[in-house]
Amino acid sequence: MSALPYLKMLINLARIDGEVDQKELDYVTNIAKAHGISIGEVAELVSQNHEVLIPKDLTDEQRFEYIFNLVQLMKIDDRLFENEIKYCSKMAYKLGYDQGVMFELMLNVKSVAMEKDEIDNLRKSTIKHLRED
Secondary structure, X not given: OOOHHHHXXXXXXXXXXXXXXXXXXXXXXXXXXXXXXXXXXXXXXXOOOOOOOOOOOOOHHHHHHHHHHHHHHHHOOOOOOHHXXXXXXXXXXXXXXXXXXXXXXXXXXXXOOOOHHHHHHHHHHHHHHEOOO
């Protein structure tokens, strides 16, 4: 799986309020590094808006990773904007989730590092929100 669509989705969210603050940039950079993408490439990507194309062959695990990281990034600066919530909801739908997933994620995703068992439990509880289409 290419990490590029994933990063573009995160970058669009980080840019949605008109500025990318340091916490958001650090979050995106850490994910990029984990996927073998350089800081220079991230800096170039952050400077522009991107069309987001969701790969069709994502596993349920990858779908969860996408939406979990989007919600965590949205919460990382301790400010929630309506346009961020709408963007995450739109991406959740594109990832194959129903509307209920955002409610569950908004309540349970923390802006700080979460324990593995917390994330695993959340992953299990979001499966029920995957649409059948």
